Amino acid sequence: MSANILLVKNMVCHRCLLAVENVLANASVPFQKVTVGEIYLEQPLSDQQYVSLKSGLAAIGLELIDNRTSGLVEKVKQLVIKKARGEVNEKESKLNLSAYLSQNLYHEYTYLSSLFSSVEGRTVENYFIQQRIEKVKELLVYNEMTLAAIAFEMNYSSVAHLSSQFKQITGLTPSHFKKVGSVKRKLIDRL
Known part of the structure; x- marks a missing residue:
């Protein structure tokens, strides 16, 4: 991996990109671009910049990845x-x-x-299922789609399959989850 590309753990959304760009600016680190999980630097970091960047990222719940x-x-x-x-x-x-x-x-x-x-x-599969269920929770909380539409949107083979997997992961049926709402949602980086 190039010395001009840094990997960042727990970056999952657009707000993370903005937060990392802010940390880079505060640490006076010149960069080309920031994508989810990656920082493209204009030049390698000095030791001082590295320490400053690492502590700035830690303050917002992110961390540099140091190994392959x-x-x-x-x-x-x-x-x-x-x-x-x-x-x-x-x-x-x-x-x-x-x-x-x-x-x-x-x-x-x-x-x-x-x-x-x-x-x-x-397993990767378990992580994938948990991520899908979090997206389903999000769609249920929005309350704009039926369960059948959500199952179709999320590429489940049937509503029954979605409901079964949802209950297995959350312990609740989708309809019961809808009643208790966003209290049961988890942040993506906490899965």
């Missing part, structure tokens, strides 16, 4: 979140999870899955 293994696991997480939330192109949405990850990370899925499990203590 953690970096690869973080990239798996970012791709899983995108796929689970339906933020991929049509071609990628048709791929199963293993093919999608292998294609984007240029590693065999068995290697990625084993690495992810050893670092995170859970």
